[in-house]
Amino acid sequence: MGSDNEIRPSAKAKGKGVDRSDEMEREQDETLPWVEKYRPVSLDDVVSHKDITTTIEKFVEKNRLPHLLFYGPPGTGKTSTILAVARRIYGPNFRKQILELNASDDRGIDVVREQIKQFAETRTLFARGYKLIILDEADMMTTAAQAALRRVIEQYTRNVRFCIICNYVNKIVPAIQSRCTRFRFSPLPMSEVERRVEHVAEAENVNLTDDGKRALLKLCQGDMRRALSVLQACHAAYDRTGETEVYACTGNPLxxxxxxxxxxxxxxxxxxxxxxxxxxxxxxxxxxxxxxxxxxxxxxxxxxxxxxxxxxxxxxxxxxxxxxxxxxxxxxxxxxxxxxxxxxxxxxxxxxxxx
Missing domain, CATH: 1.20.272.10 (Zinc Finger, Delta Prime; domain 3)
Incomplete structure:
Protein backbone atom coordinates (compact mmCIF):
# COMPACT_ATOMS: atom_id res chain seq x y z
CA MET A 1 0.00 0.00 0.00
CA GLY A 2 1.54 3.30 -1.08
CA SER A 3 2.09 6.28 1.15
CA ASP A 4 -0.12 9.37 1.13
CA ASN A 5 2.58 11.31 -0.74
CA GLU A 6 2.67 8.84 -3.61
CA ILE A 7 1.29 10.23 -6.86
CA ARG A 8 -1.51 8.10 -8.28
CA PRO A 9 -3.17 8.65 -11.66
CA SER A 10 -6.71 9.94 -11.19
CA ALA A 11 -9.73 8.45 -12.86
CA LYS A 12 -9.94 11.61 -14.98
CA ALA A 13 -6.35 11.19 -16.15
CA LYS A 14 -7.07 7.63 -17.32
CA GLY A 15 -9.94 8.68 -19.57
CA LYS A 16 -9.75 10.19 -23.04
CA GLY A 17 -10.76 13.67 -21.94
CA VAL A 18 -7.62 14.44 -19.96
CA ASP A 19 -7.60 17.94 -18.45
CA ARG A 20 -3.97 19.00 -18.88
CA SER A 21 -4.56 22.73 -18.49
CA ASP A 22 -2.71 22.98 -15.14
CA GLU A 23 0.20 20.91 -16.42
CA MET A 24 0.45 22.98 -19.62
CA GLU A 25 0.29 26.19 -17.59
CA ARG A 26 3.20 25.00 -15.40
CA GLU A 27 5.23 24.07 -18.49
CA GLN A 28 4.48 27.46 -20.01
CA ASP A 29 5.64 29.19 -16.81
CA GLU A 30 8.95 27.35 -17.02
CA THR A 31 9.61 28.58 -20.56
CA LEU A 32 8.52 32.19 -19.92
CA PRO A 33 11.15 34.92 -19.66
CA TRP A 34 11.49 35.94 -16.02
CA VAL A 35 10.37 39.47 -16.93
CA GLU A 36 6.96 38.06 -17.85
CA LYS A 37 6.90 35.29 -15.24
CA TYR A 38 7.38 37.76 -12.39
CA ARG A 39 5.40 40.64 -13.89
CA PRO A 40 3.14 42.27 -11.22
CA VAL A 41 -0.39 40.87 -11.20
CA SER A 42 -2.07 43.58 -9.12
CA LEU A 43 -1.41 47.25 -8.43
CA ASP A 44 -0.12 46.30 -4.96
CA ASP A 45 2.61 44.21 -6.61
CA VAL A 46 3.96 47.13 -8.66
CA VAL A 47 7.41 48.06 -7.36
CA SER A 48 7.60 51.68 -6.11
CA HIS A 49 5.36 54.41 -7.65
CA LYS A 50 2.82 54.05 -4.83
CA ASP A 51 1.56 57.59 -5.40
CA ILE A 52 0.70 56.71 -9.01
CA THR A 53 -0.95 53.36 -8.23
CA THR A 54 -2.97 54.88 -5.36
CA THR A 55 -4.30 57.66 -7.61
CA ILE A 56 -5.26 55.23 -10.38
CA GLU A 57 -6.89 52.90 -7.84
CA LYS A 58 -9.17 55.80 -6.79
CA PHE A 59 -10.04 56.50 -10.43
CA VAL A 60 -11.05 52.84 -10.89
CA GLU A 61 -13.08 52.70 -7.66
CA LYS A 62 -15.11 55.74 -8.68
CA ASN A 63 -15.41 54.45 -12.27
CA ARG A 64 -13.87 57.70 -13.52
CA LEU A 65 -10.77 56.44 -15.30
CA PRO A 66 -9.43 59.19 -17.61
CA HIS A 67 -7.17 58.76 -20.62
CA LEU A 68 -3.68 58.07 -19.28
CA LEU A 69 -0.19 59.04 -20.42
CA PHE A 70 2.67 57.11 -18.81
CA TYR A 71 6.20 58.31 -19.56
CA GLY A 72 9.67 57.66 -18.18
CA PRO A 73 12.77 55.49 -18.71
CA PRO A 74 12.38 51.87 -19.88
CA GLY A 75 11.90 49.09 -17.34
CA THR A 76 10.28 51.27 -14.67
CA GLY A 77 6.86 49.57 -14.62
CA LYS A 78 4.72 51.53 -17.11
CA THR A 79 3.34 48.54 -19.03
CA SER A 80 3.09 46.40 -15.89
CA THR A 81 1.01 49.10 -14.20
CA ILE A 82 -1.57 49.43 -16.96
CA LEU A 83 -1.88 45.63 -17.31
CA ALA A 84 -2.50 45.44 -13.54
CA VAL A 85 -5.15 48.17 -13.95
CA ALA A 86 -6.81 46.18 -16.76
CA ARG A 87 -6.85 43.05 -14.59
CA ARG A 88 -8.30 45.09 -11.72
CA ILE A 89 -11.11 46.45 -13.93
CA TYR A 90 -12.01 43.44 -16.08
CA GLY A 91 -10.81 40.43 -14.08
CA PRO A 92 -8.68 37.48 -15.25
CA ASN A 93 -10.08 37.61 -18.83
CA PHE A 94 -9.02 41.22 -19.28
CA ARG A 95 -7.33 40.51 -22.62
CA LYS A 96 -10.76 40.37 -24.33
CA GLN A 97 -11.52 43.94 -23.27
CA ILE A 98 -8.24 45.59 -24.27
CA LEU A 99 -6.35 46.31 -27.48
CA GLU A 100 -2.60 46.33 -26.94
CA LEU A 101 -0.42 47.74 -29.72
CA ASN A 102 3.27 48.47 -29.91
CA ALA A 103 3.66 51.69 -31.83
CA SER A 104 7.26 50.79 -32.78
CA ASP A 105 5.78 48.19 -35.17
CA ASP A 106 2.39 49.77 -35.92
CA ARG A 107 3.37 53.40 -36.15
CA GLY A 108 1.61 54.73 -39.25
CA ILE A 109 -1.72 56.44 -39.80
CA ASP A 110 -3.26 53.22 -41.20
CA VAL A 111 -3.17 51.47 -37.84
CA VAL A 112 -5.13 54.39 -36.29
CA ARG A 113 -7.72 54.39 -39.08
CA GLU A 114 -8.15 50.61 -39.13
CA GLN A 115 -7.26 48.70 -35.95
CA ILE A 116 -7.75 51.41 -33.32
CA LYS A 117 -10.85 53.01 -34.84
CA GLN A 118 -12.48 49.63 -35.51
CA PHE A 119 -11.88 48.51 -31.92
CA ALA A 120 -13.08 51.86 -30.53
CA GLU A 121 -16.33 51.84 -32.54
CA THR A 122 -17.67 48.65 -30.95
CA ARG A 123 -19.45 49.09 -27.64
CA THR A 124 -18.88 46.70 -24.75
CA LEU A 125 -21.56 44.93 -22.75
CA PHE A 126 -19.24 44.81 -19.77
CA ALA A 127 -20.35 46.50 -16.55
CA ARG A 128 -17.70 49.19 -16.79
CA GLY A 129 -19.05 50.36 -20.11
CA TYR A 130 -15.69 51.02 -21.76
CA LYS A 131 -12.76 49.13 -23.22
CA LEU A 132 -9.07 49.94 -22.94
CA ILE A 133 -6.57 50.68 -25.72
CA ILE A 134 -2.89 50.49 -24.72
CA LEU A 135 -0.41 52.15 -27.09
CA ASP A 136 3.10 51.17 -26.05
CA GLU A 137 6.16 53.14 -27.27
CA ALA A 138 3.83 55.78 -28.68
CA ASP A 139 6.73 58.22 -29.08
CA MET A 140 7.65 56.23 -32.22
CA MET A 141 4.34 57.11 -33.92
CA THR A 142 4.46 59.48 -36.87
CA THR A 143 3.07 63.00 -36.53
CA ALA A 144 0.24 62.17 -38.95
CA ALA A 145 -0.72 59.10 -36.91
CA GLN A 146 -0.75 61.16 -33.70
CA ALA A 147 -2.97 63.77 -35.38
CA ALA A 148 -5.44 61.06 -36.41
CA LEU A 149 -5.26 59.53 -32.94
CA ARG A 150 -6.21 62.84 -31.32
CA ARG A 151 -9.50 62.83 -33.25
CA VAL A 152 -10.22 59.18 -32.33
CA ILE A 153 -9.59 59.89 -28.64
CA GLU A 154 -12.16 62.67 -28.44
CA GLN A 155 -14.68 60.95 -30.75
CA TYR A 156 -14.88 57.62 -28.90
CA THR A 157 -14.47 58.63 -25.25
CA ARG A 158 -17.80 56.96 -24.39
CA ASN A 159 -16.56 53.56 -25.60
CA VAL A 160 -12.85 53.42 -24.75
CA ARG A 161 -10.09 54.75 -22.55
CA PHE A 162 -6.61 55.21 -23.95
CA CYS A 163 -3.34 54.56 -22.14
CA ILE A 164 -0.41 56.02 -24.05
CA ILE A 165 3.04 54.79 -22.97
CA CYS A 166 6.30 56.39 -24.05
CA ASN A 167 9.88 57.02 -22.97
CA TYR A 168 10.11 60.62 -24.24
CA VAL A 169 7.02 62.70 -23.56
CA ASN A 170 8.29 65.59 -25.71
CA LYS A 171 7.73 63.39 -28.79
CA ILE A 172 3.98 63.23 -28.06
CA VAL A 173 2.11 66.13 -29.66
CA PRO A 174 0.67 68.67 -27.15
CA ALA A 175 -2.90 68.02 -28.37
CA ILE A 176 -2.71 64.40 -27.14
CA GLN A 177 -0.89 65.33 -23.93
CA SER A 178 -3.67 67.78 -23.01
CA ARG A 179 -6.32 65.06 -23.38
CA CYS A 180 -4.56 62.69 -20.96
CA THR A 181 -3.71 62.59 -17.27
CA ARG A 182 0.08 62.38 -17.18
CA PHE A 183 2.14 60.22 -14.83
CA ARG A 184 5.93 60.18 -14.81
CA PHE A 185 7.65 56.88 -13.91
CA SER A 186 11.09 57.63 -12.48
CA PRO A 187 13.95 55.07 -12.39
CA LEU A 188 13.34 52.50 -9.67
CA PRO A 189 15.25 52.87 -6.38
CA MET A 190 18.19 50.46 -6.09
CA SER A 191 16.73 49.00 -2.89
CA GLU A 192 13.51 48.02 -4.70
CA VAL A 193 15.39 46.46 -7.62
CA GLU A 194 17.66 44.61 -5.18
CA ARG A 195 14.68 43.22 -3.28
CA ARG A 196 13.02 41.90 -6.45
CA VAL A 197 16.31 40.46 -7.80
CA GLU A 198 16.87 38.61 -4.51
CA HIS A 199 13.31 37.26 -4.61
CA VAL A 200 13.69 35.97 -8.20
CA ALA A 201 17.17 34.57 -7.51
CA GLU A 202 15.84 32.64 -4.53
CA ALA A 203 12.78 31.37 -6.43
CA GLU A 204 14.89 30.21 -9.40
CA ASN A 205 17.82 28.86 -7.31
CA VAL A 206 20.32 31.26 -8.87
CA ASN A 207 23.82 31.11 -7.37
CA LEU A 208 24.12 34.91 -7.14
CA THR A 209 27.20 36.27 -5.38
CA ASP A 210 27.38 39.63 -3.60
CA ASP A 211 29.73 41.14 -6.19
CA GLY A 212 27.48 39.80 -8.97
CA LYS A 213 24.47 41.49 -7.38
CA ARG A 214 26.36 44.79 -7.06
CA ALA A 215 27.43 44.61 -10.71
CA LEU A 216 23.86 43.81 -11.78
CA LEU A 217 22.43 46.79 -9.86
CA LYS A 218 25.11 49.10 -11.24
CA LEU A 219 24.47 48.10 -14.84
CA CYS A 220 20.66 48.12 -14.69
CA GLN A 221 20.47 51.79 -13.51
CA GLY A 222 16.95 51.37 -12.08
CA ASP A 223 15.71 49.31 -15.06
CA MET A 224 13.94 46.24 -13.63
CA ARG A 225 13.48 44.61 -17.04
CA ARG A 226 17.19 44.79 -17.78
CA ALA A 227 18.10 43.46 -14.32
CA LEU A 228 15.90 40.35 -14.64
CA SER A 229 16.92 39.72 -18.26
CA VAL A 230 20.63 39.83 -17.41
CA LEU A 231 20.06 37.66 -14.32
CA GLN A 232 18.28 35.01 -16.42
CA ALA A 233 20.97 35.11 -19.13
CA CYS A 234 23.76 34.66 -16.57
CA HIS A 235 21.92 31.81 -14.84
CA ALA A 236 21.45 30.05 -18.20
CA ALA A 237 25.09 30.49 -19.23
CA TYR A 238 26.97 29.95 -15.96
CA ASP A 239 26.66 27.88 -12.79
CA ARG A 240 27.70 30.91 -10.74
CA THR A 241 26.54 34.49 -11.28
CA GLY A 242 29.38 36.75 -10.15
CA GLU A 243 30.75 40.11 -11.30
CA THR A 244 32.79 38.63 -14.16
CA GLU A 245 29.81 36.64 -15.46
CA VAL A 246 27.46 39.66 -15.33
CA TYR A 247 29.88 41.84 -17.29
CA ALA A 248 30.56 39.00 -19.76
CA CYS A 249 26.82 38.52 -20.43
CA THR A 250 26.19 42.22 -21.01
CA GLY A 251 29.35 42.82 -23.05
CA ASN A 252 30.43 45.65 -20.75
CA PRO A 253 34.09 46.09 -19.83
CA LEU A 254 35.11 45.02 -16.33
Whole structure:
Protein backbone atom coordinates (compact mmCIF):
# COMPACT_ATOMS: atom_id res chain seq x y z
CA MET A 1 0.00 0.00 0.00
CA GLY A 2 1.54 3.30 -1.08
CA SER A 3 2.09 6.28 1.15
CA ASP A 4 -0.12 9.37 1.13
CA ASN A 5 2.58 11.31 -0.74
CA GLU A 6 2.67 8.84 -3.61
CA ILE A 7 1.29 10.23 -6.86
CA ARG A 8 -1.51 8.10 -8.28
CA PRO A 9 -3.17 8.65 -11.66
CA SER A 10 -6.71 9.94 -11.19
CA ALA A 11 -9.73 8.45 -12.86
CA LYS A 12 -9.94 11.61 -14.98
CA ALA A 13 -6.35 11.19 -16.15
CA LYS A 14 -7.07 7.63 -17.32
CA GLY A 15 -9.94 8.68 -19.57
CA LYS A 16 -9.75 10.19 -23.04
CA GLY A 17 -10.76 13.67 -21.94
CA VAL A 18 -7.62 14.44 -19.96
CA ASP A 19 -7.60 17.94 -18.45
CA ARG A 20 -3.97 19.00 -18.88
CA SER A 21 -4.56 22.73 -18.49
CA ASP A 22 -2.71 22.98 -15.14
CA GLU A 23 0.20 20.91 -16.42
CA MET A 24 0.45 22.98 -19.62
CA GLU A 25 0.29 26.19 -17.59
CA ARG A 26 3.20 25.00 -15.40
CA GLU A 27 5.23 24.07 -18.49
CA GLN A 28 4.48 27.46 -20.01
CA ASP A 29 5.64 29.19 -16.81
CA GLU A 30 8.95 27.35 -17.02
CA THR A 31 9.61 28.58 -20.56
CA LEU A 32 8.52 32.19 -19.92
CA PRO A 33 11.15 34.92 -19.66
CA TRP A 34 11.49 35.94 -16.02
CA VAL A 35 10.37 39.47 -16.93
CA GLU A 36 6.96 38.06 -17.85
CA LYS A 37 6.90 35.29 -15.24
CA TYR A 38 7.38 37.76 -12.39
CA ARG A 39 5.40 40.64 -13.89
CA PRO A 40 3.14 42.27 -11.22
CA VAL A 41 -0.39 40.87 -11.20
CA SER A 42 -2.07 43.58 -9.12
CA LEU A 43 -1.41 47.25 -8.43
CA ASP A 44 -0.12 46.30 -4.96
CA ASP A 45 2.61 44.21 -6.61
CA VAL A 46 3.96 47.13 -8.66
CA VAL A 47 7.41 48.06 -7.36
CA SER A 48 7.60 51.68 -6.11
CA HIS A 49 5.36 54.41 -7.65
CA LYS A 50 2.82 54.05 -4.83
CA ASP A 51 1.56 57.59 -5.40
CA ILE A 52 0.70 56.71 -9.01
CA THR A 53 -0.95 53.36 -8.23
CA THR A 54 -2.97 54.88 -5.36
CA THR A 55 -4.30 57.66 -7.61
CA ILE A 56 -5.26 55.23 -10.38
CA GLU A 57 -6.89 52.90 -7.84
CA LYS A 58 -9.17 55.80 -6.79
CA PHE A 59 -10.04 56.50 -10.43
CA VAL A 60 -11.05 52.84 -10.89
CA GLU A 61 -13.08 52.70 -7.66
CA LYS A 62 -15.11 55.74 -8.68
CA ASN A 63 -15.41 54.45 -12.27
CA ARG A 64 -13.87 57.70 -13.52
CA LEU A 65 -10.77 56.44 -15.30
CA PRO A 66 -9.43 59.19 -17.61
CA HIS A 67 -7.17 58.76 -20.62
CA LEU A 68 -3.68 58.07 -19.28
CA LEU A 69 -0.19 59.04 -20.42
CA PHE A 70 2.67 57.11 -18.81
CA TYR A 71 6.20 58.31 -19.56
CA GLY A 72 9.67 57.66 -18.18
CA PRO A 73 12.77 55.49 -18.71
CA PRO A 74 12.38 51.87 -19.88
CA GLY A 75 11.90 49.09 -17.34
CA THR A 76 10.28 51.27 -14.67
CA GLY A 77 6.86 49.57 -14.62
CA LYS A 78 4.72 51.53 -17.11
CA THR A 79 3.34 48.54 -19.03
CA SER A 80 3.09 46.40 -15.89
CA THR A 81 1.01 49.10 -14.20
CA ILE A 82 -1.57 49.43 -16.96
CA LEU A 83 -1.88 45.63 -17.31
CA ALA A 84 -2.50 45.44 -13.54
CA VAL A 85 -5.15 48.17 -13.95
CA ALA A 86 -6.81 46.18 -16.76
CA ARG A 87 -6.85 43.05 -14.59
CA ARG A 88 -8.30 45.09 -11.72
CA ILE A 89 -11.11 46.45 -13.93
CA TYR A 90 -12.01 43.44 -16.08
CA GLY A 91 -10.81 40.43 -14.08
CA PRO A 92 -8.68 37.48 -15.25
CA ASN A 93 -10.08 37.61 -18.83
CA PHE A 94 -9.02 41.22 -19.28
CA ARG A 95 -7.33 40.51 -22.62
CA LYS A 96 -10.76 40.37 -24.33
CA GLN A 97 -11.52 43.94 -23.27
CA ILE A 98 -8.24 45.59 -24.27
CA LEU A 99 -6.35 46.31 -27.48
CA GLU A 100 -2.60 46.33 -26.94
CA LEU A 101 -0.42 47.74 -29.72
CA ASN A 102 3.27 48.47 -29.91
CA ALA A 103 3.66 51.69 -31.83
CA SER A 104 7.26 50.79 -32.78
CA ASP A 105 5.78 48.19 -35.17
CA ASP A 106 2.39 49.77 -35.92
CA ARG A 107 3.37 53.40 -36.15
CA GLY A 108 1.61 54.73 -39.25
CA ILE A 109 -1.72 56.44 -39.80
CA ASP A 110 -3.26 53.22 -41.20
CA VAL A 111 -3.17 51.47 -37.84
CA VAL A 112 -5.13 54.39 -36.29
CA ARG A 113 -7.72 54.39 -39.08
CA GLU A 114 -8.15 50.61 -39.13
CA GLN A 115 -7.26 48.70 -35.95
CA ILE A 116 -7.75 51.41 -33.32
CA LYS A 117 -10.85 53.01 -34.84
CA GLN A 118 -12.48 49.63 -35.51
CA PHE A 119 -11.88 48.51 -31.92
CA ALA A 120 -13.08 51.86 -30.53
CA GLU A 121 -16.33 51.84 -32.54
CA THR A 122 -17.67 48.65 -30.95
CA ARG A 123 -19.45 49.09 -27.64
CA THR A 124 -18.88 46.70 -24.75
CA LEU A 125 -21.56 44.93 -22.75
CA PHE A 126 -19.24 44.81 -19.77
CA ALA A 127 -20.35 46.50 -16.55
CA ARG A 128 -17.70 49.19 -16.79
CA GLY A 129 -19.05 50.36 -20.11
CA TYR A 130 -15.69 51.02 -21.76
CA LYS A 131 -12.76 49.13 -23.22
CA LEU A 132 -9.07 49.94 -22.94
CA ILE A 133 -6.57 50.68 -25.72
CA ILE A 134 -2.89 50.49 -24.72
CA LEU A 135 -0.41 52.15 -27.09
CA ASP A 136 3.10 51.17 -26.05
CA GLU A 137 6.16 53.14 -27.27
CA ALA A 138 3.83 55.78 -28.68
CA ASP A 139 6.73 58.22 -29.08
CA MET A 140 7.65 56.23 -32.22
CA MET A 141 4.34 57.11 -33.92
CA THR A 142 4.46 59.48 -36.87
CA THR A 143 3.07 63.00 -36.53
CA ALA A 144 0.24 62.17 -38.95
CA ALA A 145 -0.72 59.10 -36.91
CA GLN A 146 -0.75 61.16 -33.70
CA ALA A 147 -2.97 63.77 -35.38
CA ALA A 148 -5.44 61.06 -36.41
CA LEU A 149 -5.26 59.53 -32.94
CA ARG A 150 -6.21 62.84 -31.32
CA ARG A 151 -9.50 62.83 -33.25
CA VAL A 152 -10.22 59.18 -32.33
CA ILE A 153 -9.59 59.89 -28.64
CA GLU A 154 -12.16 62.67 -28.44
CA GLN A 155 -14.68 60.95 -30.75
CA TYR A 156 -14.88 57.62 -28.90
CA THR A 157 -14.47 58.63 -25.25
CA ARG A 158 -17.80 56.96 -24.39
CA ASN A 159 -16.56 53.56 -25.60
CA VAL A 160 -12.85 53.42 -24.75
CA ARG A 161 -10.09 54.75 -22.55
CA PHE A 162 -6.61 55.21 -23.95
CA CYS A 163 -3.34 54.56 -22.14
CA ILE A 164 -0.41 56.02 -24.05
CA ILE A 165 3.04 54.79 -22.97
CA CYS A 166 6.30 56.39 -24.05
CA ASN A 167 9.88 57.02 -22.97
CA TYR A 168 10.11 60.62 -24.24
CA VAL A 169 7.02 62.70 -23.56
CA ASN A 170 8.29 65.59 -25.71
CA LYS A 171 7.73 63.39 -28.79
CA ILE A 172 3.98 63.23 -28.06
CA VAL A 173 2.11 66.13 -29.66
CA PRO A 174 0.67 68.67 -27.15
CA ALA A 175 -2.90 68.02 -28.37
CA ILE A 176 -2.71 64.40 -27.14
CA GLN A 177 -0.89 65.33 -23.93
CA SER A 178 -3.67 67.78 -23.01
CA ARG A 179 -6.32 65.06 -23.38
CA CYS A 180 -4.56 62.69 -20.96
CA THR A 181 -3.71 62.59 -17.27
CA ARG A 182 0.08 62.38 -17.18
CA PHE A 183 2.14 60.22 -14.83
CA ARG A 184 5.93 60.18 -14.81
CA PHE A 185 7.65 56.88 -13.91
CA SER A 186 11.09 57.63 -12.48
CA PRO A 187 13.95 55.07 -12.39
CA LEU A 188 13.34 52.50 -9.67
CA PRO A 189 15.25 52.87 -6.38
CA MET A 190 18.19 50.46 -6.09
CA SER A 191 16.73 49.00 -2.89
CA GLU A 192 13.51 48.02 -4.70
CA VAL A 193 15.39 46.46 -7.62
CA GLU A 194 17.66 44.61 -5.18
CA ARG A 195 14.68 43.22 -3.28
CA ARG A 196 13.02 41.90 -6.45
CA VAL A 197 16.31 40.46 -7.80
CA GLU A 198 16.87 38.61 -4.51
CA HIS A 199 13.31 37.26 -4.61
CA VAL A 200 13.69 35.97 -8.20
CA ALA A 201 17.17 34.57 -7.51
CA GLU A 202 15.84 32.64 -4.53
CA ALA A 203 12.78 31.37 -6.43
CA GLU A 204 14.89 30.21 -9.40
CA ASN A 205 17.82 28.86 -7.31
CA VAL A 206 20.32 31.26 -8.87
CA ASN A 207 23.82 31.11 -7.37
CA LEU A 208 24.12 34.91 -7.14
CA THR A 209 27.20 36.27 -5.38
CA ASP A 210 27.38 39.63 -3.60
CA ASP A 211 29.73 41.14 -6.19
CA GLY A 212 27.48 39.80 -8.97
CA LYS A 213 24.47 41.49 -7.38
CA ARG A 214 26.36 44.79 -7.06
CA ALA A 215 27.43 44.61 -10.71
CA LEU A 216 23.86 43.81 -11.78
CA LEU A 217 22.43 46.79 -9.86
CA LYS A 218 25.11 49.10 -11.24
CA LEU A 219 24.47 48.10 -14.84
CA CYS A 220 20.66 48.12 -14.69
CA GLN A 221 20.47 51.79 -13.51
CA GLY A 222 16.95 51.37 -12.08
CA ASP A 223 15.71 49.31 -15.06
CA MET A 224 13.94 46.24 -13.63
CA ARG A 225 13.48 44.61 -17.04
CA ARG A 226 17.19 44.79 -17.78
CA ALA A 227 18.10 43.46 -14.32
CA LEU A 228 15.90 40.35 -14.64
CA SER A 229 16.92 39.72 -18.26
CA VAL A 230 20.63 39.83 -17.41
CA LEU A 231 20.06 37.66 -14.32
CA GLN A 232 18.28 35.01 -16.42
CA ALA A 233 20.97 35.11 -19.13
CA CYS A 234 23.76 34.66 -16.57
CA HIS A 235 21.92 31.81 -14.84
CA ALA A 236 21.45 30.05 -18.20
CA ALA A 237 25.09 30.49 -19.23
CA TYR A 238 26.97 29.95 -15.96
CA ASP A 239 26.66 27.88 -12.79
CA ARG A 240 27.70 30.91 -10.74
CA THR A 241 26.54 34.49 -11.28
CA GLY A 242 29.38 36.75 -10.15
CA GLU A 243 30.75 40.11 -11.30
CA THR A 244 32.79 38.63 -14.16
CA GLU A 245 29.81 36.64 -15.46
CA VAL A 246 27.46 39.66 -15.33
CA TYR A 247 29.88 41.84 -17.29
CA ALA A 248 30.56 39.00 -19.76
CA CYS A 249 26.82 38.52 -20.43
CA THR A 250 26.19 42.22 -21.01
CA GLY A 251 29.35 42.82 -23.05
CA ASN A 252 30.43 45.65 -20.75
CA PRO A 253 34.09 46.09 -19.83
CA LEU A 254 35.11 45.02 -16.33
CA UNK A 255 35.80 47.88 -13.88
CA UNK A 256 39.39 46.64 -13.52
CA UNK A 257 39.87 46.95 -17.30
CA UNK A 258 38.49 50.51 -17.27
CA UNK A 259 40.86 51.37 -14.43
CA UNK A 260 43.80 49.93 -16.38
CA UNK A 261 42.86 51.89 -19.52
CA UNK A 262 42.38 55.25 -17.78
CA UNK A 263 45.55 54.94 -15.70
CA UNK A 264 47.50 54.03 -18.83
CA UNK A 265 46.16 57.08 -20.71
CA UNK A 266 47.12 59.31 -17.80
CA UNK A 267 50.62 57.99 -17.12
CA UNK A 268 52.00 55.94 -20.05
CA UNK A 269 53.48 57.23 -23.30
CA UNK A 270 51.08 57.71 -26.22
CA UNK A 271 52.17 54.65 -28.25
CA UNK A 272 52.36 52.37 -25.19
CA UNK A 273 48.85 53.31 -24.13
CA UNK A 274 47.51 53.02 -27.69
CA UNK A 275 48.87 49.49 -28.10
CA UNK A 276 47.58 48.41 -24.66
CA UNK A 277 44.03 49.63 -25.38
CA UNK A 278 43.98 48.05 -28.84
CA UNK A 279 45.17 44.72 -27.40
CA UNK A 280 42.50 44.89 -24.66
CA UNK A 281 39.77 45.69 -27.19
CA UNK A 282 40.77 42.70 -29.33
CA UNK A 283 41.14 40.31 -26.39
CA UNK A 284 37.88 41.28 -24.64
CA UNK A 285 35.87 42.07 -27.78
CA UNK A 286 35.12 45.62 -26.63
CA UNK A 287 34.00 48.65 -28.61
CA UNK A 288 35.39 52.13 -28.03
CA UNK A 289 31.85 53.23 -27.09
CA UNK A 290 31.95 50.83 -24.09
CA UNK A 291 35.30 52.22 -22.97
CA UNK A 292 34.00 55.80 -23.24
CA UNK A 293 31.06 55.15 -20.94
CA UNK A 294 33.26 53.37 -18.40
CA UNK A 295 35.95 56.06 -18.59
CA UNK A 296 33.45 58.88 -18.00
CA UNK A 297 32.22 57.11 -14.85
CA UNK A 298 35.73 56.36 -13.61
CA UNK A 299 36.83 59.98 -14.14
CA UNK A 300 34.31 60.97 -11.46
CA UNK A 301 36.36 59.02 -8.89
CA UNK A 302 39.63 60.82 -9.73
CA UNK A 303 40.50 64.18 -8.18
CA UNK A 304 40.97 66.58 -11.11
CA UNK A 305 41.01 70.39 -11.06
CA UNK A 306 37.55 71.66 -12.13
CA UNK A 307 38.83 72.96 -15.49
CA UNK A 308 40.47 69.61 -16.36
CA UNK A 309 37.39 67.59 -15.34
CA UNK A 310 35.03 69.78 -17.40
CA UNK A 311 37.38 69.58 -20.38
CA UNK A 312 37.59 65.79 -20.15
CA UNK A 313 33.86 65.16 -19.88
CA UNK A 314 33.09 67.65 -22.66
CA UNK A 315 35.59 66.03 -25.03
CA UNK A 316 34.45 62.47 -24.18
CA UNK A 317 30.90 63.52 -25.09
CA UNK A 318 32.19 64.96 -28.39
CA UNK A 319 34.01 61.71 -29.24
CA UNK A 320 30.86 59.70 -28.42
CA UNK A 321 28.88 61.95 -30.78
CA UNK A 322 31.44 61.42 -33.55
CA UNK A 323 31.27 57.65 -33.11
CA UNK A 324 27.47 57.75 -33.31
CA UNK A 325 27.83 59.72 -36.56
CA UNK A 326 29.99 56.95 -38.08
CA UNK A 327 33.52 58.22 -37.40
CA UNK A 328 36.53 55.86 -37.42
CA UNK A 329 37.19 54.09 -34.10
CA UNK A 330 40.95 54.19 -34.72
CA UNK A 331 40.99 57.98 -35.15
CA UNK A 332 38.66 58.55 -32.19
CA UNK A 333 40.88 56.38 -29.99
CA UNK A 334 43.84 58.64 -30.77
CA UNK A 335 41.60 61.64 -29.98
CA UNK A 336 40.68 60.04 -26.63
CA UNK A 337 44.35 59.57 -25.78
CA UNK A 338 45.02 63.18 -26.78
CA UNK A 339 42.36 64.65 -24.48
CA UNK A 340 43.68 62.69 -21.48
CA UNK A 341 47.21 63.97 -22.18
CA UNK A 342 45.79 67.52 -22.37
CA UNK A 343 43.96 66.94 -19.07
CA UNK A 344 47.28 65.94 -17.46
CA UNK A 345 48.85 69.20 -18.72
CA UNK A 346 45.93 71.27 -17.42
CA UNK A 347 46.33 69.58 -14.05
CA UNK A 348 50.06 70.33 -14.01
CA UNK A 349 49.40 74.02 -14.84
CA UNK A 350 46.95 74.17 -11.94
CA UNK A 351 49.77 72.98 -9.68
CA UNK A 352 47.94 69.90 -8.43
CA UNK A 353 48.51 66.16 -8.69
CA UNK A 354 46.08 63.60 -10.07
CA UNK A 355 44.85 61.35 -7.26
Missing amino acids: PVDIETVVNSMLSDEFLTSYNLINALKTERGLALQDLLVGASEYVETIEFPPAARIYLLDQIATIEHRLASGASEKLQLTALLGIFKNAVELTAKAGTNIV
